[in-house]
Ligand SMILES: O=P(O)(O)OC[C@H]1O[C@H](OP(=O)(O)OP(=O)(O)O)[C@H](O)[C@@H]1O
């Protein structure tokens with residue numbers, strides 16, 4: 001446990017919302033790549049959270065080369081030292097020129113800091129950003145306060161919510 005808990009504020013994101021926000025990010029990134037007509041060479045998703053947004057961005061921007069970098073930095077809501085578990089092919093990545101790296105969010109910025117060290121010329125984009133890590137990302141859609149925990153749809157399930165005025169309280 002650490003001083004990040006408890007997160008009193010929760011920002012709950014639905015599948016519909018992540019789809020819309022990922023499309024909004026794609027709109028911002030369109031024509032910003034270095035290729036012909038501003039195309040991107042490839043998209044790299046930071047697993048696992050970056051994979052759903054990366055798929056949507058890749059679809060919108062017609063990018064067919066999509067790879068992953070695996071970075072583990074959290075176990076539940078506790079942060080540990082960020083660690084790279086798997087990287088894309090070095091020949092494809094180079095120094096990151098023309099590569100769009102996508103993640104679901106930037107919080108402290110440690111995950112992106114690590115990936116930036118590997119690919120300093122890549123373009124980094126997140127759907128959501130918290131103030132502490134926002135400088136690590138080149139583009140994002142929405143900010144939330146540092147003490148907000150973002151709940152993604154893949155981490156949630158529909159369940160019964162008791163009424164405010166309970167009958168058996
Ligand atoms: O800016 P930071 O403080 O480094 O935090 C942001 C990272 O933390 C989460 O990933 P996590 O390591 O929990 O793995 P996951 O994507 O597999 O859930 C999130 O998806 C970001 O990648």
Ligand code: HPA
Pocket residue numbers: 074105107148149150151152
């Ligand atoms: O607010 C968050 N939500 C989900 N995963 C996260 N990983 C770091 N911060 C967060």
Ligand SMILES: [Mg+2]
Pocket residue numbers: 046047048049050103104
């Ligand atoms: Mg992640």
